Amino acid sequence: MQTVQPRSLPLRLPRVRPGGVLPILLILAVLLVLVGIRQPDFLAPPSLMSFLGRSAPIILLAAGQYFVIVSGEFDLSVGSLVTAQVVVAARLIDSDPARTWPVVLLLLAFGALVGLVNGLVTTRLRVPSFITTLGMFLILVGAVYLWSDGAPKGGLSEEFRRFGRRAFEDVPLLGRVPYALLVLVVLAVAAVLLMRSDFGRTLVAVGDNPRTAELSGVRVWRTRTIAFILSGLAAAVAAILLGGYSGVSFQAGAGLEFGAITAVVLGGVALGGGRGAVVGAMLGALTLELLFALMNFYGVSGALRSTVQGGIILLAVAVSATRSSSR
Amino acid sequence: MSALSLLPARRPVPGVFVALTLTLAIGWLVVLLDGGQLFNQSTTVSLLHVAAGLGLVAVGQTLVILGGSLDLSVAYVISLSTLVAAETMNGSDGAVLPAIGLVLAVSAGIGLFNGLLVTKLRVNAFIATLGVGLLLKGYLDNGYDGPAGTTAPSLVQSLGYQRVGPVPVSFLLLVAVTAAAWFALSRTRFGHHLIAVGGDPEVARLSGVRNDRVLVTAHMLCSMCAGLAGIYLASRLGSGAPRVGTEGLYDLESIAAVVIGGTALAGGRGGVVGTVGGVLLLASIDAIFNQLEVDAFFKQVIRGAIIIAAVAVYARRAMRKAA
Numbered sequence: 105m106q107t108v109q110p111r112s113l114p115l116r117l118p119r120v121r122p123g124g125v126l127p128i129l130l131i132l133a134v135l136l137v138l139v140g141i142r143q144p145d146f147l148a149p150p151s152l153m154s155f156l157g158r159s160a161p162i163i164l165l166a167a168g169q170y171f172v173i174v175s176g177e178f179d180l181s182v183g184s185l186v187t188a189q190v191v192v193a194a195r196l197i198d199s200d201p202a203r204t205w206p207v208v209l210l211l212l213a214f215g216a217l218v219g220l221v222n223g224l225v226t227t228r229l230r231v232p233s234f235i236t237t238l239g240m241f242l243i244l245v246g247a248v249y250l251w252s253d254g255a256p257k258g259g260l261s262e263e264f265r266r267f268g269r270r271a272f273e274d275v276p277l278l279g280r281v282p283y284a285l286l287v288l289v290v291l292a293v294a295a296v297l298l299m300r301s302d303f304g305r306t307l308v309a310v311g312d313n314p315r316t317a318e319l320s321g322v323r324v325w326r327t328r329t330i331a332f333i334l335s336g337l338a339a340a341v342a343a344i345l346l347g348g349y350s351g352v353s354f355q356a357g358a359g360l361e362f363g364a365i366t367a368v369v370l371g372g373v374a375l376g377g378g379r380g381a382v383v384g385a386m387l388g389a390l391t392l393e394l395l396f397a398l399m400n401f402y403g404v405s406g407a408l409r410s411t412v413q414g415g416i417i418l419l420a421v422a423v424s425a426t427r428s429s430s431r
Numbered sequence: 432m433s434a435l436s437l438l439p440a441r442r443p444v445p446g447v448f449v450a451l452t453l454t455l456a457i458g459w460l461v462v463l464l465d466g467g468q469l470f471n472q473s474t475t476v477s478l479l480h481v482a483a484g485l486g487l488v489a490v491g492q493t494l495v496i497l498g499g500s501l502d503l504s505v506a507y508v509i510s511l512s513t514l515v516a517a518e519t520m521n522g523s524d525g526a527v528l529p530a531i532g533l534v535l536a537v538s539a540g541i542g543l544f545n546g547l548l549v550t551k552l553r554v555n556a557f558i559a560t561l562g563v564g565l566l567l568k569g570y571l572d573n574g575y576d577g578p579a580g581t582t583a584p585s586l587v588q589s590l591g592y593q594r595v596g597p598v599p600v601s602f603l604l605l606v607a608v609t610a611a612a613w614f615a616l617s618r619t620r621f622g623h624h625l626i627a628v629g630g631d632p633e634v635a636r637l638s639g640v641r642n643d644r645v646l647v648t649a650h651m652l653c654s655m656c657a658g659l660a661g662i663y664l665a666s667r668l669g670s671g672a673p674r675v676g677t678e679g680l681y682d683l684e685s686i687a688a689v690v691i692g693g694t695a696l697a698g699g700r701g702g703v704v705g706t707v708g709g710v711l712l713l714a715s716i717d718a719i720f721n722q723l724e725v726d727a728f729f730k731q732v733i734r735g736a737i738i739i740a741a742v743a744v745y746a747r748r749a750m751r752k753a754a
Contacts, residue, residue: 178557230746231739232696238683239739246731254728362561375555411569418562422552 125384127424128371132387135394143401150279157271157282158349159393161186161342163386164288165360166367167295168338170385171331173368176311176377177226177233179332181240182339182364185218186357188248189343191256194352198258207264211340218244219336223329241361249354256352268348284345291341292386299382307331311377366413367392370420392416446744447692447708454712458719467722474718475597480667482714483601484660486707488681489688490605490612491656493706494649496689497616499629499698500549500556502650505657505685507567508538509676512661514571517580517671524585534658541567542654546647564682575673582665591666601663605707608656612703625649629698657681688713691741695749712737 140147146155165182172179189211196210197203222240226233271282298304310317310327318324339357346356365375371388373380395416396409404412455469462469488505495502512534519530541563548559582591593600616622624645627635636642657676664675676682686696692709694701716737720730 225739225743229739229743230750231742232690234696235687235690235742236739238687239735241683242735242738243732244735246728246733246735249728250726250732362565365558365561369555369558375557405573407572408569410565410572414562414565414567414569417558417565418548418554421554421558421562422548 124372125381125387127420128384128387128391131370131420132391132394135391135398139394139398139401142398146397146401148279149277153271153278153280153285154282155393155397156288156390157284159390160282160284160288161346161349162360162363162367162393163389164291164338164342164345165364166371166385166389167292167382168335168342169361169364169368170295170371170373170380170382171307171334172233172328173365173373173375174311174377174380174382175307175328175331176314177328177331178237178365178375179222179335180234180237180361181218181222181244182335182342183357183360183362184241184244184248185215185336185339186343186346186360187354188244188357189214189340190347190352190356191248191252191354193264193343193347194256194260195252195258197261197264199261201261201263204261204263208344211344212337215336215338215340215343216333217336218339219333220329222336223325223332226332227325227328256354258352260347260352264344265348265351268345268350284349287341287345291338295382295386303327303330308378311379313378363392363413364389366417369417372424446748447705447712447741450741451708451712451715454715454719458715458722462719462722465723469719469722472597474722476594476599477721478714478718479597479599479602481717482707482710483599483605484663484667484679485681485684485688485713486602486605486710487608487660487663488657488685489692489706489710490609490703491653492685493689493692493694493701493703494612494616494625494656495556495646495653496686496694496696497629497698497701498625498646498649499632500646500650501560501686501696502545502653502657503557503560503682504541504545504564504567505653505660506676506680506682507564507571508541508654508657509661509664509679509681510571510673511541511567511676512538512658513665513668513675514575514579514671514673516662516665517582517669520581520583520586522581522583524583527583527586530583531662534662535655538654538658538661539651542651543647545654546650549650550643550646568677571673575671578668578670578672580665580671582669582671586662586666587669589666590663591669601666604659604663608659609703609707612652616702621645621648626699629700631699684713687738690745691738693745695745709741 136147145151169179169182192214193207193211196207218240222233222236225231225236267283267287271280273280275281306317306322306327310322310324314324343357350356367389368385369375369388370391371380371384371386373385392413395412399409399412459469488509492502492505515534515537516530519533520526545560545563548554548563549556590600590604595603616625624635624640627638627640628642628645632642660681665671668675688709689706690696691712692701692705692707694705713734716734717730
């Protein structure tokens with residue numbers, strides 16, 4: 105019978121604080137080395153740039169999910185939101201290039217609206233976000249099938265699709281720079297700046313301890329609602345890129361919500377909120393994509409993807425949980 | 432009501448049964464006006480069949496949620512269980528008992544793994560069970576393209592299709608499992624400990640509850656319930672189906688049924704009887720919409736809205752009580 109447990113005297117090992125991005129950087133580096141050994145061509149600028157462009161949607165979704173998770177909630181609706189957006193875009197554009205921009209704006213507004221509803225239901229009606237966004241998931245999937253009678257209609261214009269599939273060719277040094285990569289870089293910088301602003305600090309404070317935040321004058325409900333809106337917007341952008349890259353289907357966003365949550369957790373962000381960096385979340389997504397690419401190179405069957413994904417999450421979270429033994 | 436007042440510690444029957452009665456009454460009326468009949472033999476039977484499958488999973492899910500945990504791997508456990516059952520039986524009646532034993536052993540093993548991840552490694556339950564689910568998904572995707580194995584005919588005839596009046600045997604199984612879970616929760620030490628752990632793990636630990644052991648047990652029971660649901664589905668389908676769990680959305684729907692039934696997602700409050708009410712409510716909505724020949728997708732939209740609304744009502748009530 106042990107009565108007093110030696111409560112984790114913080115071993116001052118190399119400064120790996122929980123929630124830091126160092127572990128994920130290490131994993132990423134190891135994967136890059138493995139890729140380099142197996143498939144050196146992959147690391148050549150053109151193919152690396154294409155890879156980054158392809159990974160842009162899931163990285164953006166991870167950033168969106170990060171805002172929600174760090175504020176202490178979940179967003180399970182993003183996958184279905186992406187599907188809904190892609191199907192809606194195809195039907196509204198109906199292959200007419202002139203409608204591209206209005207539809208893009210509409211998609212962003214739709215994403216923000218879904219986020220707003222998620223946020224308000226969660227914060228004002230006090231429904232746990234797990235249930236809110238699960239309900240939203242069912243509603244969006246059902247609505248989008250209903251609206252299109254079970255099969256996607258219309259088509260995306262070439263104008264619309266270029267965001268996801270075209271690139272600036274013949275760029276010196278880099279070879280080609282996909283539009284998607286540019287969008288990603290701009291939004292990633294914006295996300296980092298946002299997290300350094302007052303809003304970012306407030307968001308983390310809310311996730312860390314909503315009661316304290318409330319007492320220090322933060323309007324918790326408003327902060328969390330904004331986080332949901334950001335997640336909805338991220339899903340809208342991801343949908344535009346994904347629709348462009350892989351076209352219209354009811355499977356466009358399937359499973360992306362769990363992919364994004366995996367990436368966020370892999371990036372050292374604590375579920376329950378208050379800890380972790382947005383860069384970590386985005387690197388987590390990149391790591392996951394790189395891992396899938398690596399499995400491809402080693403000829404691992406695509407069917408085993410999820411097993412590896414599951415193993416990686418469990419390992420990463422178990423390691424970080426045992427390291428930070430206080431809660 | 433008088434019986435309830437004799438037991439002050441017990442909570443009143445959750446509002447889900449009021450909602451269920453109202454839904455059935457309104458549904459009956461609307462279907463009648465539409466020229467149909469809600470409570471004829473075939474609709475009642477199919478309603479109870481739907482409820483039996485989801486109910487078995489949801490009762491198990493109730494146990495882990497009460498303990499403050501969660502199980503997202505049940506859908507894959509169900510799929511795996513149908514395969515284990517059907518492949519072990521391989522059409523022979525003699526292999527029914529070994530097959531059931533094997534399914535329960537396999538699912539208990541998965542539950543044990545879930546439980547150990549959550550308690551010993553302190554992995555967040557959401558992530559732990561999601562990860563285990565993905566591990567199983569990879570195994571299923573890699574090994575199976577379609578149905579495999581054959582369920583023993585005797586099991587198909589008994590558990591799959593036999594019924595007593597309008598009540599399928601499978602629903603009686605659900606009633607039995609629910610009764611056992613109710614008994615365990617309200618009359619045994621395990622149940623009281625589980626609710627204590629879900630309510631406040633630290634207080635439970637300081638009062639001498641072995642939190643880890645209790646939670647691991649709950650996870651094992653939850654997975655075994657999913658295993659039972661798998662056996663039932665194998666007996667309905669006649670073979671093992673590698674995607675039946677995920678296509679039926681059993682993971683998310685079971686959690687929804689638990690929450691509609693008045694169990695708090697954070698743990699420590701609720702019970703299995705409410706969960707069965709939640710399951711019956713979801714199944715009734717299904718049956719009513721089927722009768723009205725409402726579009727399947729519209730049904731899903733309504734379902735999502737009802738889940739959110741139900742939980743919002745509970746949240747409102749809890750807030751008023753706290754105020």
